[in-house]
Amino acid sequence: MRMTKEKKVSWRTSTPAGTSTQVSATLDRGSQIDYLYLTFDTTLPAPNFRTAAGLAIPKSPDLSRYVDPLRWPRARKNTMVAISCVATLFTAYTAGAYSPPIDLIAAELQTTHEIALLGVTTFCLGFAYAPMVLAPFSEINGRYPVFAAAGVVFTVFQAACGLVTTVPGMLLARFFKGVGGSVFSTMVGGVISDLYDKEARNTPMALFSGSVLVGTGLGPLISSIIVEASAPNSQTWKWVFWHQVIVDFLVGVAVVVLFKESRGSVVLSKKAKALNKWYEELEDKGFIGVWVQENPTPVFHPGQNCEKQRLGSLPPGASPKGLKLQRIRWTTIEDEKRGSIMTMISTSLTRPFHFLFTEPIVFFFSLWVSFAWAVLYLTFGSVPLVFRRQYGFTTQQSGYVFGAMIVGSILATVLGVLQENVVKHRNWQGTSTGSSSDSDADVIEPSSHGLWVFIRRRFPAESPESRLYFTCFLGVLLPIGLYLFGFSAEPSTHWIVPTIGVALATAGIYYVYLATFNYLADTYQAYASSALAAQSFCRNILGGVFPLVTTLLFTNLGEDAAGGLLGAIATILAVVPWVLVLFGEKIRRRSKYAVALEKPT
Secondary structure, three states, X not given: OOOOXXXXXXXXXXXXXXXXXXXXXXXXXXXXXXXXXXXXXXXXXXXOOOOOOOOOOOOOOOHHHHOOHHHOOHHHHHHHHHHHHHHHHHHHHHHHHOOOOHHHHHHHHOOOHHHHHHHHHHHHHHXXXXXXXXXXXXXXXXXXXXXXXXXXXXXXXXXXXXXXXXXXXXXXXXXXXXXXXXXXXXXXXXXXXXXOOHHHOHHHHHHHHHHHHXXXXXXXXXXXXXXXXXXXOOOHHHHHHHHHHHHHHHHHHHHHHHOOOOOHHHHHHHHHHHHHHHHHHHHHOOOOOEEEXXXXXXXXXXOOOHHHOOOOOOOOOOOOOOEEEEEEEEEOHHHHHOOOHHHHHHHHHXXXXXXXXXOHHHHHHHHHHHHHHHHHHHHHHHHHHHHHHHHOOOHHHHHHHOHHHHHHHHHHHHHHHHHHHHHOOHHHHOOOEOOOOOOOOOOEOOOOOHHHHHHHHHOOOOOHHHHHOOHHHHOOHHHHHHHHHHHHOOOOOOOHHHHHHHHHHHHHHHHHHHHHHHHHHHHHHHHHHHHHHHHHHHHHHHHHHHHHHHHHHHHHHHHHHHXXXXXXXXXXXXXXXXXXXXXHHHHHHOOOOOOOOOOOO
C-alpha cells in the first residue's frame, strides 16, 4: 500500500467510515486509491465500463472459489470431516502400532526394551511441541499448506522408521513422525470450528474424538497380528512400518487432492487479492474506478450470497444517481490485525502456559484429560503384560484385546452424537415448536412440569456447561473400567471381564476428551486455541512418560494394586465436571478470558 499517496478508509460492517475526497466522475491511474474492508457479505460495486466502451473487458475472477466455509454445502463439509477423521485415525494408529514389535525393534537396534520404548516418548514430544509453531502458521497461511506438508512429513518419516538401524535414528524418525501426525490430530478441531458454528459442532467433534480412540485400538491389534505372523530371524515384522507407509501415502494424496482451505480469514484475504488483481487488469485496459454509494455507511446485506452476484457494469443508460466513481482496493480486518509470524509463534509458545497456570478451568481440565491420555498410552504396554502373565496370551491374542477399545470407542461415539439431541429437546430448551401463524393446536408448548422447570433453571441448555452434563455421569466409566481391569485380571476370572474393563475405560476416556475440546472451545472462544494448546501439550507429555513406567507399575504393585491406584486417581479427577456444572458460572466470571453466561431474567 502506497501510504504516501493513498488515503486508507475503513469500511466496516458496524460503524460508518470516513468519506473519500475523490468524487469526480473522471479518474485516471494517478487518482487516489481508497482501501475498504471486505467481508463475505459485502455487496461488490460495479466497475466503470463507460469511459472505455468497446474495449475487451478482462475476465472477472471466479468468486465461487471464495465462499465462506461456514456456508459450504453439506457434501463438501462432510468430505472435509471424513478426510480429517481418517487422517486422525491413522495418526493414532501409528502411536499404538509401535508397541507390539518393541522387543524386535530393540533387537534390531541392539538396545534394551526401555530404550526402544523412548520412541513412544519422542513421538509424543513431536505431538506436543509442533502445534505451537504450526498452529499460528496455519492462522496466517491457511490450513491447506500445513495439512499437505504434514502428509509428506508423516509418510516420509514412517518409511524412515523401517530403514534406520540406530537408536538415535529411530528416536528422531519417531519425533518427526509425531510432528507430522500432530497436524492431523490437534488441528482438526480448528478445521471443525472453521466449518461449523457452536450449535452444529458437536457431531463432527464426536466423530473426530471417536476416530482418535478407534485408531489407538486398531494400531496395536493389526501390529500384533503382523508380529505374531513373522518367522523367527526374519524381517517380516517390519511390515508394521511398511503397511503404514502405503496407507499414509494414500491418506496424504487424499489430503492434497480433496482437502480445501477452510480458514475463513485466509479465504477472504484471497478473495480480496483476486478482486484487487482484477481491478489492476481493468485499469490497465482503461476501465478506471468503480461506482460506490455516496452514503459513507457500508453497503452490507446480511445473508446475501455475494459470491453468486454478477460482476457487471451499470445497465446501459442508467443514471449513477447516489453513486460516485472511486478507485478502491480491498483489504480485510484480519489482515490488518494480524501480527508477524514470529509474534504469533511467540504468543503461541507462551500464552498456553499463562492459561495453564492462571486459569483454573484450563489447569484442571488439562490435569483430567492428561491423566486420561496417559492411561490410554499405558494400555499399549499393560494389556500385553497383564494378559500374558495372568492368562498366558500370545502377542496376537493380546492384540485382540485391543478390539475392546474399538468397540468401546464406537459405542461412545454413537452416544456422543445423540447426547446433543437430548440437550436440544424442546422441554430443556424452553422453546415451543411451530410458528406464530400456526393455530393453537399446532403449537406445542414446552413442559411446565416442575422437574423441567428445575432443569432449565439450574442446568440451562445454552450454558457452556451443557457440554459437561452427560460427562458428569459417563466420565466415571474411566475409573470403573480401571477398577474392573485391575481387580479382575487373575486366572480365576474369565479374560472377558478385564477386557470389558478396557472397553469401559476407553469409553470414559472418550467422554473426557470430547468434553475437554467442546467446553474449552465454547468457554474461551477467541482464546480457545491457547486453552486447547495447553491441554494438548500436557496430555502428550504425560502420554509419552507413562509407557516408560508401565512395566514397573504392574510388576512391583501387581494388577490389583496398580488398577486400584489408577482408578482412585481417576475417581478424584471425575469431580472436575461436577464442580464446573455447579459453580462454572462463578468461576467464569472471575476469569478475564472465559465467557460469562448472563442469567435469564
